[in-house]
Amino acid sequence: MFSARRPNRGPSAAAENRAALIAAAREVFAADGYDAPLTSIARAAGVGQGSLYRHFPDRVSLALAVFEDGVREIEVLAAEPGTTLDDMLALMTERAITSTAFIDVVSASADARLTHVRDRVSELLEGLLSGEREAGRVREHVTADDLVTAIGMIAALLAKIPADTRRETADRAWLLLRKGIDV
Secondary structure, eight states: OOOOOOOOOGGGGHHHHHHHHHHHHHHHHHHHOTTSOHHHHHHHHTOOHHHHHHHOSSHHHHHHHHHHHHHHHHHHHHHSTTOOHHHHHHHHHHHHHHOHHHHHHHHHOOSHHHHHHHHHHHHHHHHHHHHHHHTTOBOTTOOHHHHHHHHHHHHHHHTTSOGGGHHHHHHHHHHHHHHHHBO
């Protein structure tokens, strides 16, 4: 027996399908990590594999669409007057807790498209770091790349533990890492 298929609405559904794929990918990546099967994402979005690949020809394209919102949120925070390095690290840690895939991909990817995302985040961190260095709150040798690496290490750790213990674990990890960052 054949299952009932949704009617194909053609191009009029394109924007809705794209939005559904991004929302589904955000949830699936958060729950199952960056390597989650793309078929799970298409199924969660209620679209076929063809729709997924029409909008996102590969995993990185989909990840970029998902993670763009997170990067924009980081950029908005960095642009606010008075934002501190602690504010930025708190937001990035929150992203690591809720979606380890975001930080994992940004910190570890060798794909040039994702490296661009990492570079955008590093530039924002570097801007905040210079103010912290000038104020004597951060050691001179600490770089934005060091912080991206630290965030990636924390995200990798968080990805391997139950969600209900991630906040406490992230806080403990930052306590240890801050000893090497702060003056």
